[in-house]
Amino acid sequence: MKGRTIILDQIEGSQAAALMVDGKLDDFLIDGDRPRPGTIYRARADRPVKGQGGMFVTTPDGPAFLRQVKGLAPGAQLLVQVTGFAEPGKALPITDRILxxxxxxxxxxxxxxxxxxxxxxxxxxxxxxxxxxxxxxxxxxxxxxxxxxxxxxxxxxxxxxxxxxxxxxxxxxxxxGTEPETLCEGDGPHILAWRDWTDPAEVITEPGGFEAQGVLDALDTALGIAEPLPGGGYLFIEATRALVAVDVNTGKDSSLAAGTKANFACAKQLARALRVRGLGGQITLDLAPMPKKDRRGFEQVLRAALKADSVETTLAGWTPLGHYELQRKRGRIPLAEVLK
The missing domain is CATH 3.30.230 (Ribosomal Protein S5; domain 2)
Incomplete structure (x- = not known):
């Protein structure tokens, strides 16, 4: 199926939105039980964190952490906005620069x-x-x-x-007001789809759209660790507590250029694979063997792919062991945590 299709539906009672491009799942948004990014609170400063230049603040949804605080005294009232999803057991990431x-x-x-x-x-x-x-x-x-x-x-x-x-x-x-309170909820998946998926597309809102358009089958793949690559290779994507590990496998290709081809395919597909899975934080790529002279080309392809991505990602570079590292904003709920 050629073209772009936006499907607005629900999964297990949770609002969700899918973007299909040429019959392949390109992006996926789903609601969870955590505060949405964009939510605005009236909050109260709690306690500073010495050495980090930050401050824990109290919100209606629990503790949050504000970075780079100057001149803010404990007990002060302030407006803050949620910038992403917190890892389990950690404070909400927030900013005082409201958008x-x-x-x-x-x-x-x-x-x-x-x-x-x-x-x-x-x-x-x-x-x-x-x-x-x-x-x-x-x-x-x-x-x-x-x-x-x-x-x-x-x-x-x-x-x-x-x-x-x-x-x-x-x-x-x-x-x-003077007490911690939620002043504005962040946008849900359907509003986010309208807000951010702005290129021309067919929009499907009828119940059962996910099943009819192949979204559920694509989600089954995304819930696994294997992501097929063009040319027969695979990405194996596994999230740990510390980081997301991505292993590039050449599959059945045993030619001399197999590693290079798989790595370049990884560079083109990685952003989509991480975006659909909702994965962020530290990303470590264990690439297939390829000559060092191809590293610059790999970085150029990866940078071009990430430039078009909606999630902010920083390229950290090569490690002494030959791995490639990225730092990606935690702007999504990990899919595996919502669809267990």
């Missing part, structure tokens, strides 16, 4: 100025969007970013989006 993000607009209270996505290069289109931004953000001290999907979008849709995000920001930032 209000939707499909077309991101309101940035701590970063004044009107900005257009760099991917929009047509000067006439940029001028059109700047005019919309000036009209909607007039007399506001907040900043605004218009996202790439604004290009060619209907002016009314963009204006309504900006207006909604500005109103939400004003409501939250003018809050006058």
């Amino acid at each position: 209000f993000k939707s499909r077309y607009a991101i309101v940035t209270p701590d970063a004044p100025g009107l900005n257009i996505s760099r991917s929009i290069r047509d000067e006439d289109e940029r001028d059109r969007l700047l005019e919309i931004a000036h009209e909607q953000m007039e007399d506001s001290s907040y900043g605004l970013i218009l996202r790439s999907c604004c290009s060619g979008a209907d002016i009314v849709d963009i204006e309504e989006d900006i207006s909604a995000m500005r109103a939400l920001a004003e409501q939250i930032l003018n809050d006058s």
Whole structure:
């Protein structure tokens, strides 16, 4: 099946969304029982962590950890936003730099100025969007970013989006409460799919869509450790408490270039495989044998694939043993923890 298809459905009572590209599962979102990223709290500073420059804070959903704190005294009230999912037994990761993000607009209270996505290069289109931004953000001290999907979008849709995000920001930032409280829930999978999967696609909302479109079969593969690669190789992906280990296997290919081919296939497929499985943190790649002269090409292919990925990933580089390491944001719930 060619093309892009977005399927909105449920699994075991949990809201979920799947993105199929040319018949293959490209992304998957599912709700869990943890606070969603994007949730905004009125919180209370609890205790500083000496040597780390951070502060534990109290939220309605338990303790959270705020990094790089200066001038914040225990007992102070502050607004914070969840930035990712915490590992079991650890505090929620949060920030005090609140963002209000939707499909077309991101309101940035701590970063004044009107900005257009760099991917929009047509000067006439940029001028059109700047005019919309000036009209909607007039007399506001907040900043605004218009996202790439604004290009060619209907002016009314963009204006309504900006207006909604500005109103939400004003409501939250003018809050006058004094006790820890949840002020705004993060977006669920269906809203996230509308917000972030903006390329043209067929949208299926009928119950049973996952089964009819092959999503359930793709999830069975993702729940296992083996991920097939083009050319007959495999990735074996196993999450441990400390890191995610990825082993590249050449399969039945015994040619001299088998290792290089499998590693380059890994570079192209790795982001999708991790994204669907919801895996983040430290990633260690145990690559198949290949000449050192091919390492630069491997990094270039990997960097290009990650550039198009929605999850922030840092390339750490090669280890003395020849492994390759990455650091990936924990922006998803691991699939194996939700679909046990």
